[in-house]
Amino acid sequence: MDRLNKTLMAVWTAAGFAYLLLPLIFVVWMSFFSNEIPYLPPQGYTLDWYAAAFTRGRFAESFMFSLYVALIATALGLAVSVPATIALRHARSRLAGSIVQLLTAPLIVPTIVIGAGIYVTLVMFEIATSWPVVGSLWALGLAHVLMTIPWCVRLLLANLASVDGSIEEAAASLGASPLATLFKVTLPLIWSGVVAAGLFSFVVSFGNIELSLFLVAPGSTTLPIAILQYLEWKLDPTVAAVSVAQIALIAAGLLIADRYVKLTRVV
Template sequence: MAGTRSPSPRSLSDGSFRPVMVGGCVAAFVMVLSPLVAIVWISFFENKIISFPPTGYTLDWYRAAAAMPQFRDGFVTSLKLGVVATLVSLIAGVPAALVLARGRFPGREAIQSLLLAPLIVPGIVAGAALYMFLIEVELASGVQVAMTFWGLALAHSLIALPWTVRLVTASLVGLDPQLKEAALTMGARPLTAFRLVTWPLIRPGVVAGALFAFIASFVDLEKSLFLVGPGVTTLPIVIVNYLEWSIDPTIAAVATVQIAVISAGLVLTDRYFKLARAF
């Protein structure tokens, strides 16, 4: 290559761009995925004391975990809380999303920030505040709320709400209002128009919102921490409490069950609603 006008000759580092970028990418995925891979793997180890390489593989730890009442109860409580929180967040969140998607009106930004705030205020701060608040309510009314299922349900509904608001609004914003108007001019009654035109279009957003809401509630740790009590403890808190005492394949089996539930839910959601759009 002669050309006096050609740019500066190829320096050694030019070829390093792709390898460095891909290397960074691989390192990032190793960081993110290795704890999950490790815990799933160990849940099948035969020996109770973790040793490498394992002497063999077994499913015994799943049986052992299922036999332990605290895990069973935690799982059931988390499931029930997730369902209640999802329902509440849909009842409260879908109408709110319909209003927010109308576009600009005075106070819209403020209302939107307020509804998304539970996502932004740190869990530990919000949890502590809610705990103190519920105790004050209890003192004033004489009804126990903190450390009951319904106290937790309130906290979890708040965790779930921003997700339904956000995803349903996102699915509505792209919606062409003329579709609905076209249906109205063609003689559809408004409720019929909603059922036949608006609903099918926002359904992916609602389904995704519900699934995200459920997952966010199911995995929550910080907010629930203050509000759990005897008899009402969520699975993540049972896991954390157990981990403070011992690390063994039983807890790995429990964690693997949670990983499986959440992954299945997310892969399912992705078919309705591209997950990347939720962020």
């Protein structure tokens, strides 16, 4: 009976993974179709759609815009999260746990709700001050920072949990100043976590679409939005090729991040 239950569980697990991966497999397969209008079975296979994807100005510009926003969000997110998590680790206050919950709170709120709230706030701020903030690059970047901070905090806290605090205490007892201990002991010990947090933050920002839909300015689109807009008017393997390139970039970032900090510890 136990063997039958294990077999059934394995079958259901395999079926679940197959159900989740089937759309991804189909998108990858479709990106190699030679016919412009996708249908089964395809006439043949080609790599021309990948060349077309990178030569189209819309996708190339949106890719660079997404890259720029993701780099800004990653840098600012790390600048906030690294000192915050180190301070929280050494905090003796009862508020430390509440602060951690506050920093990770965006994870429990749907991204589209956050995007709508930020947009309404920016509109009200612009009406009150006459500052052109709606659709600005820095507003979009700061909004993406809001999404990167929770993941940075979780990854860094998971990494700091494995650091032996006696090493820092030993450095301090030998005369090292707090700054020297931070830069010569603590940061080198958690450097793998910092790298993983940066890579994961980049992935979260680069692939975000819900938040960006509310905050991008006319004429400036991120890559996920460019894909969505392209699908409104045309469906050919070009968009599949762009999607595969985006999936490959995100998957590479996640695999590298998992190399430094096991993502199963934080997700």
